[in-house]
Structure formats: structure tokens, C-alpha cells
Amino acid sequence: MTSTQAFDFAIIGGGAAGTLLAVRLLQAAPAGMRIAMIESGEPGRGVAYGSDNPAHVLNVPAGGMSMFTERPDDFVQFLTERDGSADPAAFVPRRDYAAYLANRLAQARAASPAAWTHVRGNAQDVRIEADAVVVTLASGDEVRARHLALAPGNRPRPCPFDPDDTQRVLSAWDHDGLQVIGADDAVVIVGSGLSMVDVVLGLQARGHRGQVTVVSRHGLLPLAHASKKPAVDVDIEALAALGLRERLRMLRATAKRLEVEGLPWQSLMDALRHHVRELWQSLSVADQRRFLRHVVRYWDVHRHRIPGEVAAQLQTLADAGELHHLAGRMDAARDVEGGIEISLHDRAGDVGTLHAQWLVNATGIETRAAHFPNPLLRRMLQSGLARPGPHGLGIDTDAQGNVIDASGIARPAIAAIGSLRLGNLWETTAVPDLRVDAALLASRWLATSSEA
Template sequence: MPSLPPQDIAIIGGGAAGTLTALHVLRQANGPLRIAILEPRPGLGRGGAHATEHAEHVLNVRAGGMSAFNAVPGDFVDWLQHDMAETPREALAASFQPRRRFAAYLAARLAQAQQASQATLIHLRVRALGLEQADDGFVLALADGTTLQAAAVVLATGNAPRPLPARGASSLPAGRRVEAWDIPAIERIAPEARVCIVGSGLSMVDAAMALLSAGHAGPLHVVSRHGLMPLPHVDGQPAHALDIDVFAALPLRARMRALRQEVADAQARSVPWQSVIDALRPHVQRLWTTLSADDQRRFLRHVVRLWDVHRHRIAPAIHQQLMAAMARGQLQGHRARLATAIAGERCVQLRGQGRVGQVLALDVEHVINATGVELRIQAMSNPLLTELIGRGLARPGPHGIGLDTAPDGRLRDANGHAQRGLFALGSLRIGTLWESLAIPELRGQAEGIAALVLAQ
């Protein structure tokens, strides 16, 4: 197999996590170094979340929380101010910016770092399919038939979509079944069409907003097992202080009781529940790792949906638009477990089981899969990850979620040993850390991995 020129560092995945890693390596490098980032998509920093061109697809975090650097929390706001000098800084920091602007910010900071660094970065638009250990690091097998040798490898493969959970779904004709992340396919849906969105999290919000902003007039059904819709941030939210040590010392059930009490006490002082969740937010990794394995399992079984809607909130303006669509009867929520999706002559017949004794029966022209991010590593259908596990270079993370990693981000092999020169960040670490998807965690992990790789 032809081999590409060897690199010091190969970063697999050029979404936000991979791009942040490259950015931090470029900034920390104090000598010549070759970095390759492998990403089949055009452009870096976009990945699945930030590639959308829709202005309605806004960040779910205020601009003030989206810096690429822990040490400069206002850096994204500084960058925004260049083009929006007339907007007061506080207003910009509190705003929910279009996600495409965040991708442009990452690309701009990456370009600046490239100019200032002695290290060089190349973007190889190819997928990595395999990885094996070599004398001096690793050899990657790439989808174009070439190989690439690298002394250190960082896995930043990001979010994988979940399959539609209904028998028959995989054989629905193209166009009848649409993935929520496939915005061009959603844009092709006729304005009068009856649509069912399966899943009610942030991907549902993206799909619904893409349709509504394009003037969709047909009914939008939203089906999910729990029937919970994302909740909004509130404007002008006061800060709330809590004693995290108290929470971390409690088992799950007592912790949930303490949290409900904390919310009730805060609300009695006119502090919204959102402030309490935000006070917990920086400590979620500690809260996860201090739960016993049994309590983590209980959390995944009984609490996770409730946690998600309170933790992963949406901009108030977006929430208002969804509520308005519900109020006029266009958007209808259904709490049900989908069983089958059968292609009829001119529609898709969706059948399922609602709450006690209720039957779900919807005939729609299109079904949109918005079931969100796949956490189970075996179901991610990423050949690279499957091969890593097959070769014993990685093992599934706790509860089969993500990959097992050491606290510094090194991948643990089949025997649990943290490996030199092989790292993972982002959603691959979710089983170990739970809170490992959003930018505050990604930038911290990227900075730490950059320092370790350079030390090596």
C-alpha cells in the first residue's frame, strides 16, 4: 500500500474536537512538528453540529461560554466583536449565535495559529479505516488505499447518529426516511407534507426549525418514548451557588432528592431552576465519577431523559417558535414507542405503542430520524472503532458507552492499560466522564492532550 509522508501527530476527525486539538498543538509547539488532520468533509471545525448554514440553527450555549481557550473565556465574543462592533459586549456574550459563525471562528483561530506556529498542519480529506501499532508509533489505513504513519494519534471521531428504532425503517425508500442531520434532504420536503420527527431532543429542534423557517405548513408530529421536549434557557438568569461536596457525597436517590430541594429553595427566592442546573454543570464529571456503577446504571435507565431536557436547553427565541407551532396545532407531540415503519404507496405507515393501551398510528409522507447521538460503541458503525476494539487497542467504556480512557485522555487497551501516544476526546469519552460533548469540555481535553503529545 502506498504510504503518505510520516507525521508526528495524526488527528482523526476534523469537527470541533479535532480542530481544537490541532489549534492547541499549533499554539503549544515550540519547534517544527508535522500534524495531519483526517477529515473527509470539506473545511475544519464544522463536523456534524456546526456545518449547518441555517441562521435558525443557533448554538445552544451563549456566546460567552463558547471560547476555544479556557484561559480566555471571552475569546469567541472578542472575535464576534470585530464584525459587530456596534453591539454591546454584554449583549453579544449573552446571545445565541448561528452555529456556522462558531465554525468560522474556529477556522479563523486555526489559520492564525498556523501562521504563528513552527508546526505545520495538513488536512487530508479521507476517512481512517484502521490503525495498528508500529515500532515508532502507529500506522493508519486510509479509505483511499494509502497508509499514514504517525508517532501519536488522537481520536476525535465525534457524534454518530442512532438508527431509526422501528422495524422496516431501514428499507424505506430514499426521501421517505430522512436523517435529521441531512439538512439538504429536509429542505427538499414539500411545504404541505405530513411529517413525523422521531426523537424530541436537539436534533428534532434543528429539523423542526429548518422546516418551519422554510414556511412548512403541513403537520409535524414528534414521537418520543418519554414525550419530553427541550426546555429553554431564561434571559437575565441570576447565578446560584451550591455546595457541590454535599451532592458528590450522596448516592443517586439521595442526590436527586437534594437537587429537588435545592431547586425548591432557589425558586422560593425567585431563582429559576435553570440557575441550579448551571451551578451543577461544571461539576458533572465529578458527579458522574462519584456515582457507584450501579447508580450510574440507574441514572442511565431512569434519570437520563429528565436530566437531558434540563441540561441541554435551547435559546428562548427558538423555544417560543416551537411552542407557537404547538399552540396552533401544527406541531403535535406523541409519547409512544415506535414499532414499525412500513412504506405504503404514497406514505409511510408508522405504528407503535403509546401509554397504557394507546396505539400510535400515523400515516405521513416523510419520517425524520432525530433520535440523536449513538452512545453505544458497538452500534456506532465506524469501522475504525470496531477495528481498534478487535485488535485489543481499545475496549468499550463503562456500560458499553464510548471507549475506556484514562483520566488524561489516553485510550485503555483490552487489558485496561493506558497506551502511550493514543488519545481520545469528546463523545468517545462519555462513558468515563458523562459530560464530554460540549465545547467547555472539548477545549479543556484538547489543551491537555496537546501538552501530553508534545511532552512525548
């Protein structure tokens, strides 16, 4: 038999985004309010923080990962309380962050007069009725809420070829699945971003000795954080007034000037970090398109950096000939005796073949609405309850995060938080952005509820 439960606020997804929002709601909701999180796993883990491998570290120093803007040292304080001491500059294991999120959620639940329910399950569909948003779960059960937040986060992109021809493709995020790789197995990793780095570090931690070949279309690797990054001033207003080409020219000139002064380019990136939304939204649509076509890969390697020690570890492996990086495009892969054969062509158009025991898909997050693997989002797009975001990235939302339907109307009962807002905001998945968005959404919802 199926059941129906009713709430004031429901959140689909219990990763960092859903947990941050839940904590904010619990902290401020009065007695009598009912809050639900729909999530099949444990809250606070999600894709990023669900890894138990201590080699998988945060890509932001601990001091930058507080859940609360008004208490910037909260994560460091959690680590200190737990471990006796903590370094705000350290890149700690991501599992510590999952423990932090779970701890602060438990504290918020204990202190809140509002009622909390973790609905274990997967949301499959959403419909709007006169007085509620109704979520149907895979079990057939229904959740009714006055306000619904979509926080379904990240799902991996599929491999760039027909997966039916091979059983030897593993996902970079499937930490258990990767255990099948033997110590001497040759591995090809497609994609060269932070997920690739996780895979290489995970293999190293297990004593892997086989050849690792990384293939990416652009041939770029994530760059390292600088050990010291003195703050620098950038005239954001002047930058935002320029077109893309002029902006890039100004940024390059600034980086050169900083270098002359003995300052790292990383200081410039940090100065831009909290203005990225404004910079993205002030680009013309044509310039946004140009950015996506020509600049995004360069932006990503400068923006999503790795700790210096990790960069040094990758370099050591490359120097020893154990890690290769090829710039090329994979065309096909098929299983052959004892392994997998991968066909690719390089940037000059020359065709090549790689042989390995395993191919690991580390191509990152699927951000294209037309290719969303999440059935919930596919259904919402099909039914017209949502429409693709700008450039087909994520789903469309208004300035407050309300989801815009296929007819162009923003639905105040359904909001999105996290990577779904990529096309609108560009910077939308990292904790420093999520914590601001979660606090704003919770206070807006609670203000609306008290008016009702």
C-alpha cells in the same frame, strides 16, 4: 499507488474537538514538529457546526463558547471584529462558530513554526508498530504518527426499526436531504431533543405548513434557558458524597428553595455544570446504571436547553395545532401509496398508526459502542485496540484520555477526545469541556515529545 506520510501528531476528525486540539498543538509546538489532521471535509465544521441554516443556533450563549479558557471572550471578540458588535448573551447561528474555528485554526497555522498537513480522507484502521501508530485510510494511504488522537465525534443513531421497508426516512442532520420535504407534507419526527428542534426550525424557515408530529418514548421536550440566571452556590462536595436517590432529593429541595427566593432552577443547573464529571464519577456503578435507566431523560431536558425565543416558537406551533408531541415507541414503518405508515404503541401499551409523507430520524448520537456506525471504531474494537467504555458507552480511556485496550492496558500513543469518552466522563462533547481536554492533551503530548 499508495503513499505513507509520517508525523509527530495526527488527529482523526476535524470537528470542534479535532480543531481545538490542532490549534493548541500549533500554538505550542516548536519548529520541526509535524502535525496532521485526517478529515474528509473542511476543518471546524463537523456535525454540529456544519449547518449553514441561520435558524440553527448554538445552544450556549456566545459568551460561553470561546475556544480558550484563558480568553473567555475570544468568540465574542471574533464576532465583534467581523460584525462590528456582538452580544455575549446571544444565541448565534452555528455556522458562525464554524467560521470562528476555521479562522482561529488559520491564525494558529500562520503563526506556528510547526508544519501542518490536512490529510483529506477517512481513517479506516489503526495499528500499533514499535515506533509509531499507523492509520490506514480508505484510499489505502497510510499516516504514521508518534501520537494519535481519536476525535471522530458524533454519528446518528439508526432508526428504531428495520429501514429496509421504507425509502422515506430522512436524517435530522442531513440538511440537504431534508430539502425534499414539501411545504404541505406531513412529517413525523422520531426523537424530541435538540436535533428535533433544528428540524422544526429549519422547516419553519422554509415556510412549511404541513402537520409535524414528534414521537419520543418519554414525551419530554427540551426546556428553555432562563432570561436571567443569578449565580447560586451548591455544596458539590456534600452532593458527591450522597447516593443517586439522596442527590436527587437534595437537588429538588434546592430548586424549590430557589423558587421561593424567586430564582430559576436553571441557576442550579449552571452551578452543577462544571462539576458534572466529578458527580458522575463519584456515583457507584449501580447508581450510574440507575441514572441511565431512570433519570437520564429528565437530566437531558434540564441540561440541554433551548433559547427562550425558540421555546416560544415551538409553543406557538403547538397552540396552533401544527406541532403535536406523542409519547410512544415506534415499532415499524413501511412505505404506502404516497407516504409512510408508522406503527407505534403508547406508554399504556395501546397500538396506533401514523401516516405522513416523511419520517425524520432525530434520535441523536449513537453512543453505544456495540452499535458504532463508524467503521474505524468498529475495527478498533474488533482488533482489541480499544474496548467499550463503562456501561458500553463510548470507548474506555484512562484519566488522561489514553485509550485502554481489550487487555486493560492504557496506550499512551493513542488518546481520545470528545464524545468517545462519554462512559468515563459523562460531560465530554460540548465546547466548554473540549477546550479544557484539548489544552491538557496538547501540553501533555508536547511535554512527552520534548523529553524524548
